[in-house]
Amino acid sequence: MSNSVPSINDREFNQFKSWIYKRAGINLTPAKKSLVAGRLYKRLKHYDIPSYGDYFKMIMDEGNKNELQWALDLLTTNETYFYREPNHFDFLVKHIIPTVSASGQFRIWSAASSSGEEAYTIAMMLMEKMGDGNWSVFGSDISEQILSHARRAQFPLVKARNLPEMLLRKYCLKGVGNKEGFLMVQSALRSKVDFKNINLIERIPNVGLFDVIFLRNVMIYFDTATKQKVMQNLLPHLKPGGYFIISHSESLNGVCDALKLVSPSIYQKS
Numbered sequence: 001m002s003n004s005v006p007s008i009n010d011r012e013f014n015q016f017k018s019w020i021y022k023r024a025g026i027n028l029t030p031a032k033k034s035l036v037a038g039r040l041y042k043r044l045k046h047y048d049i050p051s052y053g054d055y056f057k058m059i060m061d062e063g064n065k066n067e068l069q070w071a072l073d074l075l076t077t078n079e080t081y082f083y084r085e086p087n088h089f090d091f092l093v094k095h096i097i098p099t100v101s102a103s104g105q106f107r108i109w110s111a112a113s114s115s116g117e118e119a120y121t122i123a124m125m126l127m128e129k130m131g132d133g134n135w136s137v138f139g140s141d142i143s144e145q146i147l148s149h150a151r152r153a154q155f156p157l158v159k160a161r162n163l164p165e166m167l168l169r170k171y172c173l174k175g176v177g178n179k180e181g182f183l184m185v186q187s188a189l190r191s192k193v194d195f196k197n198i199n200l201i202e203r204i205p206n207v208g209l210f211d212v213i214f215l216r217n218v219m220i221y222f223d224t225a226t227k228q229k230v231m232q233n234l235l236p237h238l239k240p241g242g243y244f245i246i247s248h249s250e251s252l253n254g255v256c257d258a259l260k261l262v263s264p265s266i267y268q269k270s
């Protein structure tokens with residue numbers, strides 16, 4: 001098999017498209033054909049399988065649960081970094097944290113956390129303002145592989161290039177030797193952050209109630225019906241008065257009218 005990526009035909013593409021829609025709610029448009037081929041080709045090469053159709057057949061076989069997870073991991077987009085869309089963290093620091101009562105636990109959910117940079121950034125804000133108090137951050141994602149990165153808490157330094165230097169110095173250790181070029185999130189911060197595999201389009205396990213839910217840069221992959229379902233699944237886990245934060249490039253128009261917009265891309269439950 002040559003190194004150039006063979007194209008995926010319409011029938012093969014539609015097989016993966018239907019499967020990933022059913023499994024994760026991700027809506028692959030035809031514009032994603034070469035991206036899908038490029039990502040899956042690694043597995044074809046790995047198994048020396050001649051076509052995407054044969055690979056699809058293989059992952060659907062009963063004994064191939066691991067390979068299903070692998071294909072899922074390849075077809076999800078995990079791009080993330082520390083201190084992404086800083087306005088949200090400013091809002092958290094200036095408008096949410098000052099209202100937190102001293103009694104009771106303050107909990108934030110980074111839903112679709114990817115490798116955890118969002119969850120650890122939130123934890124830095126909370127540690128700065130609330131110290132080692134009664135707070136915790138919960139991160140979740142559908143991809144088990146990406147969650148293992150999140151739990152390891154080691155990141156290429158480039159992922160922190162937007163993070164204020166002071167926070168980088170205070171909460172991250174600089175890798176040396178074979179960890180050169182990486183940072184490790186400090187253990188006091190790691191101990192406040194937990195990760196779990198959760199599929200947002202399925203019934204949400206018993207995760208309790210949250211004061212703030214971040215759901216950023218994932219709904220762009222969903223169609224309106226899936227967005228509505230995800231909101232129905234998540235809203236019962238937001239406390240009355242709690243905040244719901246989406247990306248600046250996303251919108252809840254026509255998706256959910258149970259929340260009040262309080263600042264661009266920041267909503268509140270009444």
Ligand SMILES: C[S@@+](CC[C@H](N)C(=O)[O-])C[C@H]1O[C@@H](n2cnc3c(N)ncnc32)[C@H](O)[C@@H]1O
Nearest residue numbers: 024076078080112114142143199200216217218
């Ligand atoms: C682009 S990342 C967003 C990371 C982070 N929230 C941010 O804004 O930087 C999108 C993540 O959504 C996850 N994802 C996609 N479909 C999902 C689903 N149905 N349930 C849970 N997570 C999902 C992907 O695995 C991926 O890690």
